[in-house]
Amino acid sequence: MQTQTVASMPLTQKVGQLFMAGFDGTEPTAGIRELIREYNLGNIIYFTRNITSPAQVAALSAELQSEATAVGAGLPLFVATDQEGGVVSRLNWGTQLPSQMLIGACDDEAMARKAGATVGRELRSLGINLNLAPVLDVNNNPDNPVIGVRSFGENPERVAALGAAMAQGLQSVAVAACGKHFPGHGDTAVDSHLDLPVVAHERSRLERVEFAPFEAAIQSGIDAIMTTHVAFPAITGDAELPATISSAVQTALLRKQLGFDGLLVTDCLEMDAIAEGVGPAEGAVRAIEAGCDIVTVSHTLERQRAAIEAVLTAVRTGRLTEERIDRSLQRIRRCKQQRIGASETAEKPEWNRCAPESKQLATEIANCGVTLVRDDSETVPFDTSRHLHVVSFTGTRGSPAEDERYDPEAVSAALSEVGFEITTHTVATGETVEIAAENEQIVAVSYDALANESQAATLRTLIAHHDQLAVLAVRNPYDLSVCPDAATFLTTYGYSPGAIQAAAKTLAGTVDPTGTLPVTIPD
Structure with missing residues (x-):
């Protein structure tokens, strides 16, 4: 993977590498091509709207990678999706695994590790190299409308062990894993897609329950962690401040206290907890100020452009330093070298050969759980x-x-x-x-x-x-x-x-x- 040095990259290209964008349709849109060409966009996210068949997804990934490596710094894209299993499975042709909670009902770390590797091989065969999974939230609130069966369960130790194992499985086949949603979305009764939830527990309880799976994942070498748009007043002192844009959460807690030096990825800034508050553009600047590396704007081209331009303006006016941008860029390049670089030299799996293994494992997990x-x-x-x-x-x-x-x-x-x-x-x-x-x-x-x-x-x-x-x-x-x-x-x-x-x-x-x-x- 031959690329420019960080120092030699223009600011526009540096900032573009810090963004993850989505688009409509099953072929690259004019808008996503513009973001790649104008800003050297570094990361793409797929949703079901982008997916019709394995051959189509593989061709889409190849076309986007060709577009990205032909411009700017020549860095390949992180192509991401949410293939958690169960109710959040973007690939829907009968090979998806059951939910993480069903794996939790099996309580088998070897099975969770195998699940990660099996999903990872299928994703790699389609040109997807970053899975926004596993979910590391401890679901201890029966009224939680957004996590629920996406979690391994309510026991922090078991969620920690199973989540770390699944992440290890993904990364063993050169697919980056991204644990979510830090510091924890499991004990909420509000969906952050729709409003700002507040977790009002004291710090000692958060450390004992919510943080535990993330600590285990960090210790086991997880590549990335996704931040959540949930307020934690015991950490920030503010019941109206989403964790995603809090330096007390991202820098003081995650970077310094827990020692995480991997990628920090935001949940989508078009979710209402951000979009109806500070807004995606200001949210992007504040997320990077707080310590995030990759800013996700999943849906709207106008908001994607506005967010990138807001970060560029913040650097040019001195609100953000270029050194701050460089630190995130170095992490991104390091992870891309480790995962994408490894996959470039390894044999690429064929989807037709991965699919039977995925179905067999799905049956095994379901029969167990x-x-x-x-x-x-x-x-x-x-x-x-x-x-x-x-x-x-x-x-x-x-x-x-x-x-x-x-x-x-x-x-x-x-x-x-x-x-x-x-x-x-x-x-x-x-x-x-x-x-x-x-x-x-x-x-x-x-x-x-x-x-x-x-x-x-x-x-x-x-x-x-x-x-x-x-x-x-x-x-x-x-x-x-x-x-x-x-x-x-x-x-x-x-x-x-x-x-x-x-x-x-x-x-x-x-x-x-x-x-x-x-x-x-x-x-």
Whole structure:
């Protein structure tokens, strides 16, 4: 990887390397090409809107890399995406792993490490060299609308061990890992995409719980950490200051106290916690002032340009020093040399050869982690020779971080594949369903009933009138709290293909559910 020295690069190119931008469509837009050519943009982020097939993604990555290395300093791009597994999986062609919480239900560090390596090989085959994962948040708030099953669980030590292992797996195949969301988004009841959450715990509690997984990841050599747009007044003294733009968080805590010298990447500055506060442009300047290295503006070309220009102006007017820009640039170049440089000399995996391994591991994880939380009546497994009613609920994504992928009939299809004769009842919000015969076998497929009283009421009515009924939670294990104490309850912590198939096999008796809940269900 031959590039200019930091000292010889023009300021515009230096600043461009500190930005990560997204764009619409499955081919490079005129706008993203302009950012690369005019500012030497250093980093790209893919969302589902950029992805249609493995061949298309690989070609898109190659074209963007060719554009980037032909201009400016000749530095290759970090091409990033959020391939966490489960409900946040940008690559959606049946190879995605189940959620991190399902891996948490397995509680197997070797499996988490293998998951990272398997995801990493698939990403590398597509030209993606930075995975914005693992999630290192400790999810101890059942009402959390944005993390939930994206977390390994509520135990800081287990989240730390599993997160560090997954990051090691990614980096073992030359894909940079980025742990998120520092200092911790797990104990919030507000989504930072929509507003500014506040975590009001005292410093000692934060050090014991929230910080622990990040410390473990740092000690194990994680390449990057993503900051969060959450206020931590015990650290900053300000309940209205997002951590992303706080030097008390980024420099004093993360750099000095925890000793992290890797890449600090911001969460997207177009999220409302920033966009409706200081705004993306000022937010970019303040994030770099605070200690961040890569500033993410994921969506809007005008905001991307404005943010880059704001940082350039800040340097030219003396608010930011060029030496400060150089420190971030040196970290970026070092990490690119380590990960992209290593991948350039290694054999590039072929997606067609990676896909079967990904599917096999997804099945292995799902079969291990599917959790039969309660079955006092010994309802599970069901009798495949008898008719089965499947009651499913419509559902939308829990947060803008997710994609609209939930299919309420997916469980019915999977149960049909394992031998059941099915009648499907799909219930929209506000609707009810009645199944007349009392001796019918029923699976009620809940989708975040904890946050949907209409769905919860329907579940309770079905449970009250039918003895041979199991609740299958495919979105949120906390749905158990809305069910009566005697209800049979099974959870998959998400609706990825592997998880749904594992649930169907469990209900048919061909998979023994061995997973254990990695979270506490409130009474």
